[in-house]
Amino acid sequence: MNDSRLDCAEALALLQDYLKDELTPDNQRRVAGHLAACGHCLEHEHFERNFLAAIQRAAKGIRCPDEVAARIRQALRSDTPD
Amino acid sequence: MSSAPPAETAFERDVLPHMDLMYRVALRLTGEAAAAEDLVQDTVLKAFRAWDSFRQGTNARGWLLTILRNSFINDYRRRRRAPALVDLDVAEQHARLDDQPGQDPEGEFFHSLVDDRILAAIDGLPEEFREVVVLSDVEGLGYAQIAETLGVPVGTVKSRLFRARKQLQGTLLEYAIEAGIVRPGKDA
Numbered sequence: 001m002n003d004s005r006l007d008c009a010e011a012l013a014l015l016q017d018y019l020k021d022e023l024t025p026d027n028q029r030r031v032a033g034h035l036a037a038c039g040h041c042l043e044h045e046h047f048e049r050n051f052l053a054a055i056q057r058a059a060k061g062i063r064c065p066d067e068v069a070a071r072i073r074q075a076l077r078s079d080t081p082d
Numbered sequence: 083m084s085s086a087p088p089a090e091t092a093f094e095r096d097v098l099p100h101m102d103l104m105y106r107v108a109l110r111l112t113g114e115a116a117a118a119e120d121l122v123q124d125t126v127l128k129a130f131r132a133w134d135s136f137r138q139g140t141n142a143r144g145w146l147l148t149i150l151r152n153s154f155i156n157d158y159r160r161r162r163r164a165p166a167l168v169d170l171d172v173a174e175q176h177a178r179l180d181d182q183p184g185q186d187p188e189g190e191f192f193h194s195l196v197d198d199r200i201l202a203a204i205d206g207l208p209e210e211f212r213e214v215v216v217l218s219d220v221e222g223l224g225y226a227q228i229a230e231t232l233g234v235p236v237g238t239v240k241s242r243l244f245r246a247r248k249q250l251q252g253t254l255l256e257y258a259i260e261a262g263i264v265r266p267g268k269d270a
C-alpha cells in the first residue's frame with residue numbers, strides 16, 4: 001500500500017499471514033523489512049517457525065498403511081459399475 | 083492370479099495420490115487408526131460415485147477433503163463423543179500466553195518435544211481448532227482452500243488458526259515445563 005515502516009505491533013499482527021505467505025507482495029516485504037531490523041519480532045518469528053517445524057515433523061510423515069490402501073483399491077474395483 | 087493388472091483409471095490417477103493426506107487428516111479428526119481407515123475408504127468410495135461432479139483439471143485435494151470432512155461430521159463424529167465445542171475461556175487464556183518466545187530464547191523446546199506429545203496436543207484441541215491446524219500447518223493449505231473445505235469465511239479460518247496455535251503452544255509449553263525442558267519463566 002505505502003512505504004511506511006511497520007511498528008512492532010503492526011508487524012506481529014501480520015506475522016501469521018506473513019508466515020503463510022498470504023500477504024500482498026508489498027506487505028510481505030514490509031514485514032520482512034521489519035524482521036530484519038527488529039530482534040524482538042525476529043524472536044517471535046523464530047518461535048513460530050520452530051513451532052511449525054515441530055508440527056510438521058510430528059504429523060507429516062504419517063502415511064496410509066499399505067494394506068489399507070490395497071483394501072481401498074480392492075473396494076474400488078468391486079464398486080465399479082457395469 | 084489375474085493376468086495383467088487393470089489399466090489405471092482417471093479416478094485412480096487423480097485421487098489415489100492423495101491417500102496419505104486423507105489418512106493423516108482422518109487420523110487427526112477421528113483420533114483412532116481403525117476409524118481413520120474406514121473414513122478414508124468411505125471418502126474414496128463416495129468420491130468415486132460422485133466422480134462425474136468433479137471438475138476435471140481442478141485440484142482433487144480440496145474436493146476430497148470436503149467429502150472427507152462431511153463424512154466425518156455425518157457418520158463418524160456422532161458415533162464417538164459429543165462434538166467438542168470450543169471453550170472460549172480456555173482459548174482466550176492460552177491466547178494471552180503471548181510472551182512465550184521470551185521463555186525460550188534459544189527456540190529449543192519445540193525441537194526437544196517428542197512427536198507423540200505433539201500429536202497428543204493436536205488431538206487435544208477442540209475440533210474447530212484441530213481441523214484448521216491440520217489443514218494449515220500439517221498439510222500446508224492456504225486460507226482460501228481451508229475456508230472452502232470448512233465452509234466458513236476466510237476471516238474465521240484466520241482467527242481460528244491464531245487461537246488454535248496459541249492453545250497448542252500453551253499446551254506444548256506446559257509439557258516442556260513438566261519435562262524440565264524449559265523452566266517456567268516470567269510472571270504470567
Ligand SMILES: [Zn+2]
Binds near residue numbers: 011034039040041
Ligand atoms: Zn519489532
